[in-house]
Amino acid sequence: MGLPKNNNETKEMAQSLIREIDRLITKPVRLMEVCGTHTVAIFRAGIRQLLPPQVDLVSGPGCPVCVTPDEYIDKAIAYASRKDVILTTFGDMLRVPGSTSSLGEVKATGADIRVVYSPLESLTIAAQNPHKKIIFLAVGFETTAPTAAATVLATKKQNLTNLFLLSAHKIVPPALKVLLADPAVKIDGFLLPGHVCAITGERPFDFLPKTYHMPAVVAGFEPLDILRTIYRLAKQIHDDRPAVENEYKWIVKPDGNPAARQILSEVYEPTDAVWRGIGTIPDSGLQMKDQYSAFDAQVVLPMVTKTIAKKTACRCGEVLRGIIKPTACQLFGKDCVPEHPIGACMVSVEGSCAAWYKYGSGRYTYGT
Amino acid sequence: MEHEKICLAHGSGGKLSQELVEQIILPAFGNPLLNELHDGASVNMAGTNVAFTTDSYVVKPLFFAGGNIGKLAVCGTVNDLAMTGAVPRYLSVGLILEEGFPMDDLRKIVESMRLAAKEANVLIVTGDTKVVNKGAADGIFINTAGIGDIIPGSHISPKCVKSGCDVIISGYIGDHATTIMAGRHELVLPATLQSDCAPLSGLVQQMLKVVPQIAALRDPTRGGVAATLNEIAEQSKTGILLQENAIPVRAEVQGVCEILGFDPLYLANEGKMLVFADAKYTETLLDVMHKHPYGKDACVIGKVTNESIGQVGLQTNIGGIRIVDMPIGGQIPRIC
Numbered sequence: 001m002g003l004p005k006n007n008n009e010t011k012e013m014a015q016s017l018i019r020e021i022d023r024l025i026t027k028p029v030r031l032m033e034v035c036g037t038h039t040v041a042i043f044r045a046g047i048r049q050l051l052p053p054q055v056d057l058v059s060g061p062g063c064p065v066c067v068t069p070d071e072y073i074d075k076a077i078a079y080a081s082r083k084d085v086i087l088t089t090f091g092d093m094l095r096v097p098g099s100t101s102s103l104g105e106v107k108a109t110g111a112d113i114r115v116v117y118s119p120l121e122s123l124t125i126a127a128q129n130p131h132k133k134i135i136f137l138a139v140g141f142e143t144t145a146p147t148a149a150a151t152v153l154a155t156k157k158q159n160l161t162n163l164f165l166l167s168a169h170k171i172v173p174p175a176l177k178v179l180l181a182d183p184a185v186k187i188d189g190f191l192l193p194g195h196v197c198a199i200t201g202e203r204p205f206d207f208l209p210k211t212y213h214m215p216a217v218v219a220g221f222e223p224l225d226i227l228r229t230i231y232r233l234a235k236q237i238h239d240d241r242p243a244v245e246n247e248y249k250w251i252v253k254p255d256g257n258p259a260a261r262q263i264l265s266e267v268y269e270p271t272d273a274v275w276r277g278i279g280t281i282p283d284s285g286l287q288m289k290d291q292y293s294a295f296d297a298q299v300v301l302p303m304v305t306k307t308i309a310k311k312t313a314c315r316c317g318e319v320l321r322g323i324i325k326p327t328a329c330q331l332f333g334k335d336c337v338p339e340h341p342i343g344a345c346m347v348s349v350e351g352s353c354a355a356w357y358k359y360g361s362g363r364y365t366y367g368t
Numbered sequence: 369m370e371h372e373k374i375c376l377a378h379g380s381g382g383k384l385s386q387e388l389v390e391q392i393i394l395p396a397f398g399n400p401l402l403n404e405l406h407d408g409a410s411v412n413m414a415g416t417n418v419a420f421t422t423d424s425y426v427v428k429p430l431f432f433a434g435g436n437i438g439k440l441a442v443c444g445t446v447n448d449l450a451m452t453g454a455v456p457r458y459l460s461v462g463l464i465l466e467e468g469f470p471m472d473d474l475r476k477i478v479e480s481m482r483l484a485a486k487e488a489n490v491l492i493v494t495g496d497t498k499v500v501n502k503g504a505a506d507g508i509f510i511n512t513a514g515i516g517d518i519i520p521g522s523h524i525s526p527k528c529v530k531s532g533c534d535v536i537i538s539g540y541i542g543d544h545a546t547t548i549m550a551g552r553h554e555l556v557l558p559a560t561l562q563s564d565c566a567p568l569s570g571l572v573q574q575m576l577k578v579v580p581q582i583a584a585l586r587d588p589t590r591g592g593v594a595a596t597l598n599e600i601a602e603q604s605k606t607g608i609l610l611q612e613n614a615i616p617v618r619a620e621v622q623g624v625c626e627i628l629g630f631d632p633l634y635l636a637n638e639g640k641m642l643v644f645a646d647a648k649y650t651e652t653l654l655d656v657m658h659k660h661p662y663g664k665d666a667c668v669i670g671k672v673t674n675e676s677i678g679q680v681g682l683q684t685n686i687g688g689i690r691i692v693d694m695p696i697g698g699q700i701p702r703i704c
Contacts, residue, residue, distance in 0.1 A: 007613040007685055014686035044631075046688020108373040117553050117628055223686045339383050339696045349629065360691040 010224065014050070017227040022052040024234040030056045030186055031233055032179075032322050034172065035193035036063030036350025037221060043359035045223035047230075055230065058322040059352035061175050062193055064140040065092045066320060066344045066351045067275040072139075072168050073098030074305045079135050079166065079297065080111040086129060088122040089137040091115040092348045095341060099308045119144075119151040119165075126155070126163040135297045138167040143195040145169040145286055146260035149267035152288070152295045164297035167288060170273055172196050173204045174284035180212045184323050189215035189233040191226070194248040199264075201256030202244050209242035220248035267292050276344055277317025316343035319352050326356040333357055381590025381636075382695040405603075406525070407448040407586070410518060419454035421445060422513035430473065430507055432551045434543075434562030438477035440638060441510040442484035442492075443567045444589070450569040451585045451641065453524035453576060454516035456488060461495040462511035467502040477508065488567035490514065519573065521580040526603035528583035531674035534650045535608060536643040538571070538657060539564070539665035541593055542621040542635035550624060561620045566639030571660045575643070578656050584644040587637065591695050593669075594633040596642055597680045598694040610670035610682040610692065633682075634695050644672065 033039055039059045042048055048057055061067050073096050080087040080103060087103070094104040094115070107113040112132075116122060119136050126134040138148040148165060155163045172193060179185045192205055197218045208214040215236035219229035229247040236242050246252055264286075273285025293299040314336065315329040326332050326345065336342040338354050345353035377384045394403065401409045408421030425441040435443075442459065449456040461481065465474070485492055543564040550557045568587065576582060584604075588596040593615075601608050617632045625632050639662060645653055650668060657663030670682075680692040 010685045011687045043690060044684070045686055046682075046684045046690040047686070048688075050686065050688045104375055105373065108375055121553070223684065223688075227686070339377075339387070358691075358693050360693075 013224055014227055017224075017231045018050055018052070021055060021227075021231050021234045024231075024238040025052065025054050028054045028056065029188040029237060030058050030322070031189045031191060031230065032058050032060045032187045033191040033219070034060040034062040034176065035191075035196065036066070036348065036352070036355070037195065038062075038191055038193070038219060038226065039352055039355045040350055041221045041223070042226060043355050045226070047223060047226055051230070055234070058187070058325065059319070059355070060179070060190075060322055061275065061278065061320045062141070062172065063345070063348050063350045063352070064144070064170065065096055065348035066316065067170065067277070068093075068096065068139055068168055068344065069274045069276045070097075070099045070310070071274070071305070071307045072166075073103070074100070074307050075303060076103060076137055076166060077101055077106050078303045078305045079301070080106050080113050082133075084131075084133055085112070086125060086132045086134050087111070087113045087137065088116045088119070088125060088134060089113060090117070090139070092350075093137055093139065095347045096344050097341060097347070099310055119148050120154065122151060122163055123154055123158065123160065126160045127158070130162060132162065133301065134163045135301075136163070136165050138165040138169055141170055141172055141193070141196050142199045142264075145268065146199060146257075146264045149263045152267045152292055153263065155295055156292075164295055164300055165288065166297040167268075167286065168273070169268065169286040170275065170284055171270070171286065172200075173207070174281050175275060175278065176205075176208065178278060178281050179321055180214065182321065185321050187214070187322060188237060190217075191219040191229050191233070192216050192244070194218055194220050194252060197246075197248070197252045197256065199257050199260050202246055202252070202254050205244050209244060213242050215242040216244045218244070218246040218248045218252050220251065275320075277320040312342055314343040316345045316353070319345050326353040327361050329353070333361070377696060380695070381595055384696060385590075386694075404525075406452060408452040408454070410452055417518040419449050419452040419516045419518055420513070421448040421452070422511065423448060424509060424511040426506070426509050427548065428506060429548070429551050430477070432563055433547050433557070433559075435565035435638075436477055436480050437508060437510055438479075438481040439484045440565050441512045442481050442488065442490070443565050443638060445512040445514040446484075446488040446490060446567040446569050447587045447638075447641070449514050449516040450567075450572040451524070451587055452518065453522040453572070453582075453585065454518045455573060456490045456514055456516040456569050458493045459485065459490050459512050459514045461492050463495070463497045464505050464509040464511075465497065465499045466505040466507050467499055469507055474508070484567060488569050519576050519580070522576045522582065524582060524585055526584050526600050529600055529604035529606055529644045529672055530583065530646075531606055531672055532646055533583055533644045533672040534647045534668045535597070535610070535670040535672065536645070536650065536653060536657070536666055537593065537616065537669050538568070538641045538643070538663045540616045540618050540621070541588070541637055541640060542617060542625070542632040544638040545592070545630075545635035546621045546624045549628060549630075553628075555624065555627070557624070558620055561618065564637055564639035566662050568639065568641055568662055571657065571662045572641070574660060575653060575656050579645060579649045579653050581649060582643060582645045582653070586642045588640060588642055589636050589638060592632070592634040592636055593642065594631070594680065594692050595695050597692065600642075600644065601680055602678045604672070605677055607673045607676035607678070608670055608680045609673055609675075609689075610680065612682055612684045614667060614669045616665055616667060633692060647671075
C-alpha cells in the first residue's frame with residue numbers, strides 16, 4: 001500500500017478504480033479535499049483529469065498559510081521590525097501579504113527573519129543569540145502544533161529565556177462544521193487530511209456522518225491512495241451509508257498519536273480563532289496555557305498593530321470554503337499570480353489558487 | 369505587488385530572475401549576442417568561434433558532501449562553456465573574502481579548484497582578490513569567467529530543438545540541492561548521497577565527436593530540470609512531454625523532498641546535463657554516455673513535440689498528464 005508499483009500495474013489499478021468510481025457515481029458530486037497537501041498531490045498525479053466528469057474535486061480550508069489572517073501577518077511584521085528580534089518561520093509565510101506589507105519585504109529591508117523547517121531549529125538560534133529575542137511563527141494545524149508545543153517544553157527544559165512563540169495554530173474539525181452549516185457550501189463527501197488524522201485519530205470526525213450524513217474517508221497522499229479514497233467515498237454515496245473510513249491505515253491509527261496529543265494539551269488549550277475568509281470560529285484555535293505564558297510572544301512582548309481593511313476583488317474566502325473554484329475569481333491569473341499574489345491562497349505552494357495556477361487551472365489537457 | 373527591492377527569489381533562476389533580466393539587464397546591455405540568453409555567449413574573435421561565460425558562487429554552506437564552493441566555481445563555469453559546445457580552455461578567478469575568514473578553509477577551497485581545473489583540463493590564467501569588512505560578505509564569494517573554443521561542426525542552440533527530438537538526462541536528478549539543503553538543516557543523510565558537482569566537458573567532447581548533430585545541451589542548475597525544460601520549450605517554440613517513471617531520482621532524494629515539500633524536478637544539479645537530439649541519434653548517444661562516469665545513468669526522460677507549444681507536460685505513473693511549470697523561485701536560496 002502506498003508504495004510505488006511498476007508503472008503498468010499502477011496504471012491498471014488506477015484505471016480499474018476510475019471505472020468503478022464512474023459506475024458508482026451516477027449524478028454530479030462535489031468532493032472536498034480538506035488538506036492543501038492533497039490539493040497538490042491530486043494535481044501532481046493528474047488525478048482531476050482522469051476522473052469521470054460527474055466527479056468534481058474542490059479544495060478546502062486546509063492550507064495553514066491561506067487561513068492566517070492579515071492581523072497576524074501585521075503583528076509578525078511589527079515583531080520582525082524590532083532590532084532586538086530574530087523571527088523564525090516556515091518559508092511559505094514570507095510572501096503572505098499583510099494589510100500593508102509582507103515579511104519578505106521587511107526582510108529585504110534588513111529585518112532578521114530566518115526560514116526554518118522545524119520550530120526546533122529556533123532553539124539553536126536562541127542559544128546562539130542570547131541577546132536577541134527569538135520569535136517563532138507558530139502556524140499550522142494539528143500536524144505541526146505538537147512540534148511547536150515540544151519546542152516550548154524544550155525551551156523550558158534548556159532554561160532558555162529568549163525564545164517565544166507567536167501562536168496561530170488551528171484545528172480542523174470546527175472549520176468543517178462551519179462549512180457544513182453554510183447553505184452556500186455544497187459538498188457530498190470529504191477526503192480527510194491524513195497527516196492531521198495521524199495525530200487526532202478518526203474520532204474527531206465522527207460528527208460528519210452522524211450529524212451531517214456526510215461520507216468521509218481518511219486519505220493518504222500517493223496517487224493510488226487518493227483514488228482508493230475517492231472510490232470509497234463513491235461507494236458510501238452510492239450505498240447511501242456515510243461513515244468515517246480510513247484509507248491510510250498504516251499511518252493513521254484509530255486513536256491517532258496519543259503521545260503527540262499529550263504534549264499538545266500540556267502546552268495548549270482551545271480558543272476562538274480568526275480564519276482568513278471565514279471569520280471567527282469558536283474553539284478552532286490553540287492558545288498557550290497560563291503556565292506557559294512566559295513563552296508567549298503576545299504576553300511577554302505585547303505589540304499593538306493596526307490592521308487596515310483592504311478592499312480588493314480577492315475571493316479567497318469563497319475559494320477556501322469550496323464555494324467557487326479559483327478560476328472563478330476575476331483576479332486569478334491576471335492581477336493575482338504566484339510571483340505577485342494578492343490573496344493568501346496564491347502564496348503558499350499548497351494554496352488552492354497557487355496549485356490551480358501552477359498546474360494548468362483544473363482539468364489540464366496536454367496538446368490542446 | 370511590484371518589487372521595489374531585490375528579493376532572494378530574484379536570484380533563483382525562476383520567473384523573477386527572468387523578470388529581472390528582461391526589465392533591468394537587457395534594456396541596459398541588450399545586443400544580439402546577449403539576447404540569446406544562453407549559458408555562455410558565442411563570439412567570433414580573429415576568425416575563431418569562442419565561447420565566453422561568467423558565474424558567481426555564493427553557496428551556503430561552503431563545504432558539503434561531494435564538494436565545496438571552490439569545486440563548484442570551477443565546474444559551474446566549465447559546464448556553462450561545455451553546454452555551448454565548446455572545449456573550455458582558460459578561467460579567471462575572483463575571490464571576495466570576508467575579514468576573519470580562516471586561511472585553512474581558503475587553502476582547502478583553492479586546492480579543490482586546482483583539482484577540478486586539472487580534471488577539466490583548463491588553466492586558471494588570471495584572477496583578483498578583494499577583502500571586505502566582517503559582515504559585508506558571508507565568508508567567501510567566488511566569481512569565475514571562462515573561455516573556450518567551439519568544437520567545429522557542432523551547432524548547439526535551443527533553436528535547433530525540434531519536434532522529434534528525445535530529451536536525455538545524464539543521470540540522477542536533485543543530488544546537489546538535496547545535499548545542500550540537508551547540510552543547512554542538519555538532516556542526516558546516508559553517506560551514499562552527495563553533491564553531483566563535476567566537470568562535464570570531457571563527456572560533452574566525446575558525445576559531440578560521435579554525434580555533432582546534437583541540437584542543444586543544458587545543465588539544469590538553479591530551478592532544476594523544470595526551469596531548463598521550460599526555457600527550452602519557450603525558446604524553441606516546441607512542447608515537451610516527460611514520462612514520470614523514466615526520471616531517475618534516488619530514494620534518498622525523494623525522501624528528503626517529501627519531508628521538505630520539494631519536487632525533484634525543481635532541484636538544482638551541478639553535474640548533470642539535458643541533451644536534446646533527434647531520436648535517431650539516441651542509441652548512439654546513450655552508448656557514449658554510459659561509458660563515461662558522469663553519464664553512466666543517462667536515460668531518455670521525454671520527447672519534444674509540436675503540441676502545447678512552450679509548455680512542459682508530464683505523464684504520471686497513473687496515466688494522468690500534468691503541467692510542469694516554470695518555477696517562480698525562492699524556495700531554496702544560495703544553492704550555488
